[in-house]
Amino acid sequence: MTRGKFITLEGVDGAGKSTHLEFVADWLRRQGREVVVTREPGGTPLGEALRELLLHRDMDADTELLLMFAARQQHLAELIRPALARGAWVVSDRFTDASYAYQCGGRGIDAERIAALEAWVQRGFAPDLTLLFDVPPDVAEARRSAARTADRFEREADSFFSRVRNAYLERARAEPARIRVLDARHSIAELQIEIGHLLEGLG
Numbered sequence: 001m002t003r004g005k006f007i008t009l010e011g012v013d014g015a016g017k018s019t020h021l022e023f024v025a026d027w028l029r030r031q032g033r034e035v036v037v038t039r040e041p042g043g044t045p046l047g048e049a050l051r052e053l054l055l056h057r058d059m060d061a062d063t064e065l066l067l068m069f070a071a072r073q074q075h076l077a078e079l080i081r082p083a084l085a086r087g088a089w090v091v092s093d094r095f096t097d098a099s100y101a102y103q104c105g106g107r108g109i110d111a112e113r114i115a116a117l118e119a120w121v122q123r124g125f126a127p128d129l130t131l132l133f134d135v136p137p138d139v140a141e142a143r144r145s146a147a148r149t150a151d152r153f154e155r156e157a158d159s160f161f162s163r164v165r166n167a168y169l170e171r172a173r174a175e176p177a178r179i180r181v182l183d184a185r186h187s188i189a190e191l192q193i194e195i196g197h198l199l200e201g202l203g
Helices: 016-029 045-055 061-085 095-108 110-120 138-144 158-174 189-200
Strands: 006-010 035-037 089-093 129-134 179-183
Touching: 006 016, 006 095, 016 035, 016 045, 016 089, 016 095, 016 129, 016 189, 045 061, 061 095, 061 189, 095 110, 095 158, 110 179, 129 138, 129 158, 129 189, 179 189
Parallel strands: 006 089, 006 129, 035 089, 129 179
Antiparallel strands: none
């Protein structure tokens, strides 16, 4: 059985990545792939319970980071690794790049501490392709304001999201083959053409 591929979508809140999640899944299904769509934090019953705490309960930054990786460990063990092993393609709304962006860039936690957790939980596992939807902070803020009731992260100041964006872009510069930056100011149609070309390259 050929191992499936793991694709993640990243970006600051308001970048519009969730809009394209189903497009990616549908594109892959049209190629005859079994597709599993998931999200972080979440993806499993335990992960979804932790998601509620993370999005709506105040907590220390280190607690936040540890809960993110606890949810990720369960996500990998219960859903991601088994799906890939049977040949399915997994598409996730966020993964570990978000921890570097939000907990390191946004909260200021040392990247080495996050890397230690990543090594422990993932043991070298990483996405095959990451689509990073990038927008200036003011555009993202306008989109967030027009959307649903804000959660704990979405209520953060613009300076927080500027740090998050910069951390994402730094990750992309360090891993350009895996993390592909998309200008999320473009129209949905333009973005989906670009996404399709990137998916074709995965084989």
